[in-house]
Amino acid sequence: MQDFRGLDLGAGSGGSPGGGGNRWRMRELAQNEHFDWAIFRRALRAFIPYWPYTIIVTIVILAASFGGVLPAWLTQKIIDDGIARRSMSLIVEYTLALILISIATGLLGVLQTWLSNLIAQNVMADYRISLFRHLQRQTVGFFASRQAGDLVSRVTNDVTAIQSVVTTTLVGFVSNLLNIAATLFLMFSMNWRLAILAVIVVPGFVIPTQRVGKSRQKLQGQIQQWLSKMTVQLSESLGVSGALLIRIFNRQGAEEKEFDDSNRTLRDLQVRQALVGRWLFMWLNMFSSIGPALLWMYGGWLVLQGEIGLGTIVAFTALLSRLYGPLSQLAQLHVSILSSVALFRRIFGIMDVEPEVKDGTRTIADNSVQGRIRLSKVSFSYHPAAQDAEPDAGRGRPEGGDAAEPPVARWALRNIDLAIEPGETVALVGPSGAGKTTLLNLIPRFSDPAEGALEVDGMDTRTLTLHALRAQMGLVPQDPFFFHDTVANNLQLAKETATRAEMEAACRAAQIHDTIAALPEGYDTVVGERGYRLSGGERQRLAIARVLLQGPKIVLLDEATSALDTVIERKIQDALAVLLEGRTALVIAHRLSTILKADKIVVMEKGRIAAIGTHAELVESDPLYKQLYETQFHIEDGLRQQG
Ligand SMILES: Nc1ncnc2c1ncn2[C@@H]1O[C@H](COP(=O)(O)OP(=O)(O)OP(=O)(O)O)[C@@H](O)[C@H]1O
Numbered sequence: 346m347q348d349f350r351g352l353d354l355g356a357g358s359g360g361s362p363g364g365g366g367n368r369w370r371m372r373e374l375a376q377n378e379h380f381d382w383a384i385f386r387r388a389l390r391a392f393i394p395y396w397p398y399t400i401i402v403t404i405v406i407l408a409a410s411f412g413g414v415l416p417a418w419l420t421q422k423i424i425d426d427g428i429a430r431r432s433m434s435l436i437v438e439y440t441l442a443l444i445l446i447s448i449a450t451g452l453l454g455v456l457q458t459w460l461s462n463l464i465a466q467n468v469m470a471d472y473r474i475s476l477f478r479h480l481q482r483q484t485v486g487f488f489a490s491r492q493a494g495d496l497v498s499r500v501t502n503d504v505t506a507i508q509s510v511v512t513t514t515l516v517g518f519v520s521n522l523l524n525i526a527a528t529l530f531l532m533f534s535m536n537w538r539l540a541i542l543a544v545i546v547v548p549g550f551v552i553p554t555q556r557v558g559k560s561r562q563k564l565q566g567q568i569q570q571w572l573s574k575m576t577v578q579l580s581e582s583l584g585v586s587g588a589l590l591i592r593i594f595n596r597q598g599a600e601e602k603e604f605d606d607s608n609r610t611l612r613d614l615q616v617r618q619a620l621v622g623r624w625l626f627m628w629l630n631m632f633s634s635i636g637p638a639l640l641w642m643y644g645g646w647l648v649l650q651g652e653i654g655l656g657t658i659v660a661f662t663a664l665l666s667r668l669y670g671p672l673s674q675l676a677q678l679h680v681s682i683l684s685s686v687a688l689f690r691r692i693f694g695i696m697d698v699e700p701e702v703k704d705g706t707r708t709i710a711d712n713s714v715q716g717r718i719r720l721s722k723v724s725f726s727y728h729p730a731a732q733d734a735e736p737d738a739g740r741g742r743p744e745g746g747d748a749a750e751p752p753v754a755r756w757a758l759r760n761i762d763l764a765i766e767p768g769e770t771v772a773l774v775g776p777s778g779a780g781k782t783t784l785l786n787l788i789p790r791f792s793d794p795a796e797g798a799l800e801v802d803g804m805d806t807r808t809l810t811l812h813a814l815r816a817q818m819g820l821v822p823q824d825p826f827f828f829h830d831t832v833a834n835n836l837q838l839a840k841e842t843a844t845r846a847e848m849e850a851a852c853r854a855a856q857i858h859d860t861i862a863a864l865p866e867g868y869d870t871v872v873g874e875r876g877y878r879l880s881g882g883e884r885q886r887l888a889i890a891r892v893l894l895q896g897p898k899i900v901l902l903d904e905a906t907s908a909l910d911t912v913i914e915r916k917i918q919d920a921l922a923v924l925l926e927g928r929t930a931l932v933i934a935h936r937l938s939t940i941l942k943a944d945k946i947v948v949m950e951k952g953r954i955a956a957i958g959t960h961a962e963l964v965e966s967d968p969l970y971k972q973l974y975e976t977q978f979h980i981e982d983g984l985r986q987q988g
Contacts, residue, residue, distance in 0.1 A: 380682065380683060380686060381686055381690070384686050384689050384690055384693065385682075385685075385686055385689075387689070387693065388510075388685065388686075388689040391468045391471060391472065392464065392468060394467075394471075395463075395464045395467055395468070398460050398463060398464050399464065401460055402457060402460045402461055402464070402516065402519075403519060405453050405456050405457045405460065406457060406516070406519050406520045406523055407523055408453055409450050409453040409454060409457060409520070410520065410523035410524045410526070410527040411527050412446055412449055412450035412453060413450055413524060413527065413667060414524075414527045414528050414530075414531045414664065414667060415442075415446050416443055416446060416447065416663070417531065417660040417661075417663040417664045417667070418531055418535075418660060419439045419442055419443045419446070420443075420656060420659055420660050420663060421535065421654070421656035421657055421659065421660035422435070422439050422656065423435075423436055423439045423440065423443075423656065424654065424655055424656030424659055425654030425655065425656035425657065426439075426656075427439055428656075429654060429655075429656075457516070457520075461511055461512050461515075461516045462508075462511075462512070464511055465507060465508045465510075465511035465512060466508075468507055468511070469504050469505065469507045469508065472504045472507065472692060473500060473501075473504050475696070476499065476500050476504065476692065476695060476696065477500060479695065479696055479698075480496065480500070480695070482700040482704075483698065483700050483701075484700060484701045484702050484791055484792055485786070485791045485792070486701065486727075486791070486792055487698065487700075487701065496695070499691055499692060499694075499695055503688050503691050503692050504692065506684075506688050507688070509681070510681075510685040510688065513681050514678065514681040514682055514685050517674060517678060517681065518675070518678055520671075521671035521672075521674050521675045521678075522671075522675070524667055524671040525668060525671050525672060525675070527667075528664050528667045528668045528671075529544075529668070531664060532661065532664055532668075535657055535660065535661070536647070536653055536657055536661075538643075538647070539640060539643065539644055539647070539653075539657070539658075539661050542639055542640060542643055543636065543640065543661065543664070543665055543668060544668075546632060546635060546636045546639070546669075547668070547669070547672055549628075549632040549635070550629065550632055550669050550672060550673050550676075551672055551673060551676040552676075553625055553628050553629075554625065554629075554673045554676050554677060555676045555677070557621055557622070557624070557625040558676070558677045558680060560621055561618060561621050561622065564614055564617060564618040564621065565618065567614055568611065568614045568615060568618065571607055571610055571611045571614065572611065574607055575604070575607045575608070575611065578600070578603060578604060578607065579604075582600055629673075632669075633665075633666075633669065636665050636669070637662045637665060640658060640661050640662055640665070641658060641662075644657065644658035644661065645658070701792065701793065702790050702791075702792065702793055702811065703807075704810055704811050705806075705807055705808045705809045705810050705811070705813075705814070706808070706810065707804070707808045707809045707810065707813065708809070708810050708812075708813045709804075709809065709813045709817075711813075711816040711817070712816065712817060712895075712896055712897055712898055713817070714801055714802040714817045714898050714899070715767040715802055715898065716765075716767040716768065716801075716802070716817075716898035716899050716928060716929030717764075717765070717766060717767050717800075717801065717802050717803065717929070718763075718764070718765040718788065718799070718800070718801055718899065718929060718931070719763070719764045719765075719799070719800040719803075720761050720762060720763040720764075720784075720787075720797065720798075720799050720800075721762060721797050721798050721799075721800070722760055722761075722762060722796060722797035722798075723758060723760070723761040723762075723784075723787065723794045723796070723797035723798070723799065724756055724758055724759050724760055724761070724794060724795050724796040724797055725756070725757050725758040725780075725783055725784075725787060725792065725794045725795055726755050726756050726757060726795050727757050727783075728755060729755075729795065756952050757780050757783045757952050758780045758783055758784055758787075758794070758952045758953075759952045759953050760797075760953065761784065761797070761953070761954055762954070763947065763954065763957075765929055765931065766929070767898070767929055768927055768928065768929060769929055769930070769944045769945070770925050770929075770930040770932060770942065770943045770944050771930065771931050771932065771943060771944065771945055771946075771947055772932050772933075772934035772939060772940045772943035772945075772946045772947070773785070773931065773932065773933045773934065773947050773949060774933075774934055774940065774946060774947070774948055774949070774970065774973055774978075775948055775949035775950055775955070775969075775973070776950065776969075776973070779949040779950050779951065779952070780949055780951075780952040780953075781933045781949055782903065782933065783952075784931075784949070785901050785903065785931060785933060787799055788801075788806075788818065788899070788901055788931065789814065789815050789818055789820065789901065790806055790807070790811060790814060790815075793807065801814065801817060801899070816897075817897055817898060817899055818897045818898075818899035818900065818901060819839070819891075819892030819893075819895045819897040819899070819900050819901070820892070820900075820901045820902075821885065821888045821889055821892055821900070821901070821902045821903065821924070822888070822903050823903040823904070823905055823933075824881070824884070824905075825884045825885060825887065825888035825891075826873075827872050827873035827879075827884070827887070828873050829871065829872075829873040830871060830872070830873060831866075831868065831869045831870060831871055831872070832861055832864070832867075832868045832869070832870055832872055832887070833845070833848060833868040833869060835872060835873065835887070835891070836848045836851070836852075836868075836887075836890065836891055836894055838891065839891045839892065839894045839895035840894050840895055840896075843894050845868065847894060848868060848890075848894065849868075851890040851891075851893040851894040852887075852890045854890070854893055854920070854923045855886045855887070855889040855890035855893055855920040855923065855924070856886055856916035856917070856919050856920045857883060857886040857887050857889075857890055857920070860879075860883055860886075861887075872887075881905060882905075882913040882916070882917060885905050885917060886916065886917060886920050889920045889921065889923075889924050890920075892924060893923065893924060897928070898928055898929060899928065899929045899930075899931075900924055900925060900928045900929070900930040900931075900932075901930075901931050901932075902921075902924070902925075902930060902931070902932040902933070903932075903933045904932060904933060904934055904935045904936060904939060905917075905935070918938055921939065922942075925942075934946075935977075935978075936978070937974075937978040940960060940978060941960055943960075945957055945958065945959065946958060946959065946960060946963055946970070948963065948967055948969055948970045948973075950969055955967065955969055955970075956969070956970060960974075
């Protein structure tokens with residue numbers, strides 16, 4: 346039986362997404378791929394720093410390939426020189442050589458595995474860090490428009506699959522090629538006529554292997570699609586929300602039927618896939634017997650003619666497996682090469698996204714500005730390619746034309762002029778979708794405006810380094826995020842050197858110290874994603890404490906909308922009073938008390954500033970503000986009064 350280990354023919358080899366996941370994934374990637382030299386060349390560049398290892402690996406493979414054919418040659422010598430001439434000393438000599446060579450090729454194999462893994466792991470580590478670095482430079486908008494799972498998968502799974510690019514594709518290519526070269530060299534030097542006979546059988550191996558490889562690959566793609574369909578159905582229907590929806594709408598029967606259909610299709614595909622491999626096995630078995638049979642017949646005749654010794658035929662049959670195995674593997678190599686190209690295409694797809702916000706060069710000390718903010722003729726768009734339409738054009742459908750796709754609004758902000766003096770509190774109000782959050786996000790340069798400019802203390806924000814700019818301001822988002830870490834470590838994000846006393850002082854000012862002190866491990870309690878759950882009001886006060894610890898001159902605040910009981914509301918108001926005191930503040934305000942305390946209120950509508958004034962002025966002069974006051978702030982305030 347020949348060496349077909351590289352052929353991946355096992356019935357269940359690719360059917361399960363569990364074991365051998367990498368190979369399964371590589372095949373999927375190769376599905377719709379075409380060879381792209383530019384990507385391949387670019388991918389190879391990552392190996393340049395490791396060229397000394399690459400050269401050593403190639404030498405090792407070369408030595409191992411020649412070492413691999415020597416046993417066949419020694420066998421010939423044992424039979425034709427040792428046994429035929431009845432020389433025991435020659436037999437012992439050649440046998441010892443045989444043993445030494447197998448030890449040496451074994452050691453070379455270990456060296457080759459070690460070096461190729463060293464190269465692969467180094468290249469992987471390089472890619473991981475450069476991808477992570479690149480992602481750190483991206484804007485928040487970049488993450489908003491992509492699935493976190495997909496990005497994680499590129500940094501982890503795709504990069505991990507580089508391992509097989511090195512060990513299967515590159516090393517496989519070189520070693521198979523050298524094995525074939527070494528084998529052919531020995532065959533032709535022993536007997537060219539027998540060598541030609543051995544090569545004649547080759548197409549019988551290579552052609553079906555390629556064809557079967559292709560159809561298995563196609564089936565594998567289909568299996569994978571059905572598996573992922575099943576996984577989606579399972580995760581949706583077995584999750585709490587999905588389970589609830591299915592029961593409410595009495596969909597159990599339909600769900601079962603859908604699952605049954607996928608299940609049956611999958612079963613049929615897997616059976617077909619297993620059979621494709623079996624037919625090939627039968628064919629290969631047949632050919633692996635035909636090769637030696639022809640050799641024995643023709644070789645036997647040559648022996649009878651006295652042209653060659655018996656040892657040559659024995660050596661040739663041993664060499665056949667070293668020829669057919671690598672040839673079949675080379676015939677399949679295009680799958681690995683295409684998957685590698687697909688893999689690098691995905692990795693480069695991320696690397697090639699230029700960060701939307703370019704870093705400036707000017708540095709200033711942390712918290713060193715006075716806090717003057719100016720926006721001049723600022724316009725911003727999430728859809729730069731959309732038609733020039735009014736900002737609200739996307740929301741209303743054209744009259745009577747409900748089938749038409751609504752046009753996307755080009756401008757989320759249009760011609761915003763706004764000046765905020767140091768120490769001033771400005772409340773942003775307006776209906777949902779007016780552009781308040783968009784405006785707030787422009788100040789720390791989470792995005793840049795398409796037109797106009799923003800200044801802090803007279804400096805264009807684009808000239809400052811992002812680090813210097815962001816070190817001047819603190820942000821309290823509507824739903825603050827905390828890492829899965831202790832309260833203390835989450836607070837120290839704002840100031841690495843903060844002492845416990847400083848943290849406690851900030852938390853006291855933010856009205857959250859008592860709550861933290863009462864946690865199981867106080868400031869060392871783990872909060873965040875899966876840690877101790879803080880309530881919405883607690884999270885906001887902890888976020889306020891974090892900004893207080895940072896002590897910036899500029900505060901950006903997106904006030905929580907949720908109604909809270911009076912005690913908590915009081916605490917938040919007190920925390921806010923400390924936060925806003927003596928700082929420039931831009932607040933997306935949802936609470937009347939905050940609005941009333943503001944130095945000026947900016948009313949936004951459809952991406953523009955509709956009015957600016959105090960509460961008293963605006964209630965009189967601005968119908969939109971009056972409406973907001975009556976429908977939102979006023980009622981909410983009334984509820985609180987009742988509470
Ligand atoms: N990441 C985004 N991609 C595309 N469009 C966006 C994005 N974020 C916001 N928008 C759109 O920009 C407009 C302004 O949104 P923005 O979030 O600034 O409004 P808002 O006044 O803060 O609303 P709310 O009070 O409901 O939070 C909306 O039409 C919104 O759909």
